[in-house]
Amino acid sequence: MDHLDLTNDSRTTMNSGVRSVQxxxxxxxxxFTCVVQYPTLTDTSSTTIGPYAFDATLNAPIAAGQFPICLVSHGGGGSHLLYxxxxxxxxxxxxxxxxxxxFGDNRNDRSxxxxxxxxxxxxxxxxxTLDTVLGDPFFKSAGDSKQVAVLGHSMGGYTALALIGGQPYSRSARKLAVKADPRFRAAVLLAPATDWYRAPGSLNNVTAPVLVIAGERxxxxxxxxIRETLxxxxxxxxxxxxxxxxxxxFSFLAPFPAHMRxxxxxxxSDPEGFNREQFHLILPERILGFLNRTLITR
Incomplete structure (x- = not known):
């Protein structure tokens, strides 16, 4: 069972733009809404969305080229702004x-x-969401539909597994009506909710590579x-x-502003002694390395 290497080998080459899409x-x-971050050559200026500051320029022009895609699914009752x-x-x-x-499972609506x-x-x-962004005029020529990954945290990990071929069952043993999408060719699972996949054969159709990162505490x-199920x-x-x-x-969520902690x-909050700020200097680079190895080169 591997542990996370606390070496930061970040080599960014562009800046980040951000825009919302309905x-x-x-x-x-x-x-419902999504927030899209994308490569830009425009100088970075901070953008505030809700109570959170993004190191990204609002509606900056997207850089020339075609880029791989990573879709992010948040945890139950969570927020898409926390990653x-x-x-x-x-x-x-x-x-x-x-x-x-x-929709119906976020910080404002838990119905x-x-x-x-x-x-x-x-x-x-x-x-x-993927279809809408790929069809949006702003992103239409920039998104590479042949290089798509999914990242999910907690219940978002459940979502990611369904998208790459997992067959979930409810707590009453009912087979849930979900459909995989072959465009998702790699998955990153952060503290995933795996109890939906304990029935025999639930993961038989999953062939995409997965990076699973869990918290010791x-x-x-x-x-x-998680290890037993996956x-x-x-x-x-x-x-x-x-x-x-x-x-x-919750250590996988980006650090909250000081007034919210x-x-x-x-x-x-984190277990005593855990440094979330330091961790989030390292976690994104480990995810990037996995996606570059499994998505870009396949």
Missing amino acids: IHDDERDVI RSIGTHLSKNGYIVIALEH LADTDAGAELRPRHAVL DSVTRPED SPLLENDPSQMIVVPDAGH RNDFPPS
């Missing part, structure tokens, strides 16, 4: 990073959280449970699992 689900008659350290680093290194806000309906909707909305998605996937090179010493379940707000 996604229309005509079948359900709902609208900006990863999104910024990937976009500065030539990726288009699409972070969607899951579908922990439900079968929400679990089935998540991967469908991820695909709809995560009591929500315990590393031993062991069939981890037998195939270059898939791997990393356990981060002392990290908790408090002990009674678990997403902003």
